[in-house]
Amino acid sequence: MLRIKNRLHQNSRLVVIENLSKKLREKRKIMSTSTNSDRQIQELQKLIEDIDYGMLTTVNDDGSLHSCPMYSINEIDAEGILWFFTSAKSHRVSEIEHNQQVNVSFTSCEQQRYVSISGTAQLLKDRQKMEELWKPELQTWFSQGLNEPDLGLLKVSVKQADYWDSSSSYHPQTINFSSLSRV
Amino acid sequence: MLRIKNRLHQNSRLVVIENLSKKLREKRKIMSTSTNSDRQIQELQKLIEDIDYGMLTTVNDDGSLHSCPMYSINEIDAEGILWFFTSAKSHRVSEIEHNQQVNVSFTSCEQQRYVSISGTAQLLKDRQKMEELWKPELQTWFSQGLNEPDLGLLKVSVKQADYWDSSSSYHPQTINFSSLSRV
Numbered sequence: 001m002l003r004i005k006n007r008l009h010q011n012s013r014l015v016v017i018e019n020l021s022k023k024l025r026e027k028r029k030i031m032s033t034s035t036n037s038d039r040q041i042q043e044l045q046k047l048i049e050d051i052d053y054g055m056l057t058t059v060n061d062d063g064s065l066h067s068c069p070m071y072s073i074n075e076i077d078a079e080g081i082l083w084f085f086t087s088a089k090s091h092r093v094s095e096i097e098h099n100q101q102v103n104v105s106f107t108s109c110e111q112q113r114y115v116s117i118s119g120t121a122q123l124l125k126d127r128q129k130m131e132e133l134w135k136p137e138l139q140t141w142f143s144q145g146l147n148e149p150d151l152g153l154l155k156v157s158v159k160q161a162d163y164w165d166s167s168s169s170y171h172p173q174t175i176n177f178s179s180l181s182r183v
Numbered sequence: 184m185l186r187i188k189n190r191l192h193q194n195s196r197l198v199v200i201e202n203l204s205k206k207l208r209e210k211r212k213i214m215s216t217s218t219n220s221d222r223q224i225q226e227l228q229k230l231i232e233d234i235d236y237g238m239l240t241t242v243n244d245d246g247s248l249h250s251c252p253m254y255s256i257n258e259i260d261a262e263g264i265l266w267f268f269t270s271a272k273s274h275r276v277s278e279i280e281h282n283q284q285v286n287v288s289f290t291s292c293e294q295q296r297y298v299s300i301s302g303t304a305q306l307l308k309d310r311q312k313m314e315e316l317w318k319p320e321l322q323t324w325f326s327q328g329l330n331e332p333d334l335g336l337l338k339v340s341v342k343q344a345d346y347w348d349s350s351s352s353y354h355p356q357t358i359n360f361s362s363l364s365r366v
Contacts (some may be wrong), residue, residue: 036264042244054307055238055288055290057240057248057288057299059242059284063284064250064284064301064342064343065240065242065284065286065301066286066301066345067240067286067288067295067299068345068347069297101242101246101247102248103240103249105238105240105248105250107290107292108292109290109292114236114252116251118249125232141353159247160247162249164251164252170324
């Protein structure tokens with residue numbers, strides 16, 4: 001009986017140790033993923049922080065691709081989301097409602113740096129988020145500020161970023177965001 | 184008899200005059216289309232001539248959009264074709280073989296000019312055309328010059344160009360190329 005009890009005790013101790021070790025492995029994995037994600041986001045942030053405008057490419061209903069300049073509020077958040085202000089009534093928004101796939105390219109002419117950001121986009125009309133992200137420079141396009149009718153946010157969830165640090169490089173360097181968990 | 188002859192003569196004169204007038208109308212139409220096309224091409228040429236690199240956006244098999252910098256040889260020909268040198272083995276070429284829709288955006292940081300060119304692309308391996316378009320600057324990416332293995336041309340047939348002359352303008356100006364006849 002004591003032997004059985006001992007064995008049970010040993011087994012339960014083994015289970016506890018295994019569980020602890022599993023938890024530790026998971027914690028380490030989370031920490032490592034989080035550190036990697038932070039690094040990826042910081043890397044991308046650094047690449048685009050001195051560039052005022054990105055060219056946003058969207059897909060039209062007939063499949064043709066169109067791009068337009070977007071003022072960069074220089075916000076890529078901890079979830080790897082790029083934010084832009086837009087009019088909810090603009091043609092690009094209706095394109096995105098039909099096909100979420102977008103590309104945002106950033107060109108630093110001075111430093112001959114070229115960045116391609118692939119992701120999916122959606123329109124948000126979240127007043128609190130707009131207040132948080134608003135920059136006075138945006139008044140150029142939205143004269144009534146946060147009270148502009150049909151003001152909205154374009155939320156671009158970044159999947160991949162490719163960049164060329166010099167125009168002479170043929171192959172890009174790639175930052176992959178597909179492992180990021182998204183809220 | 185003479186009356187009938189006279190009437191026939193009058194009728195044939197009418198036909199001749201009508202045909203002449205039709206030919207004149209057609210000639211005027213051709214001249215006007217040609218002049219419009221020339222103007223459109225010159226206008227686009229002027230917008231991009233001082234910009235060394237365009238960002239070419241292509242569609243991947245999974246629908247995602249990717250862009251990469253392309254050296255602009257500054258050639259938009261009389262048929263409204265933009266030409267770029269490329270490696271025929273590059274990923275962008277395989278993307279174009281599956282989906283011909285492309286966008287080329289040009290950014291002039293200094294003049295705050297943004298140009299979006301929508302069109303369709305195809306790969307050409309025409310040695311004569313490559314000899315005609317080759318520029319010494321291309322040696323940076325194709326060290327063996329015209330003898331580079333898998334060297335090819337990307338022929339972009341322009342359908343529409345939108346441009347923003349100043350970053351403060353919200354709506355673009357549009358040059359439509361859809362009326363252009365293509366060889």
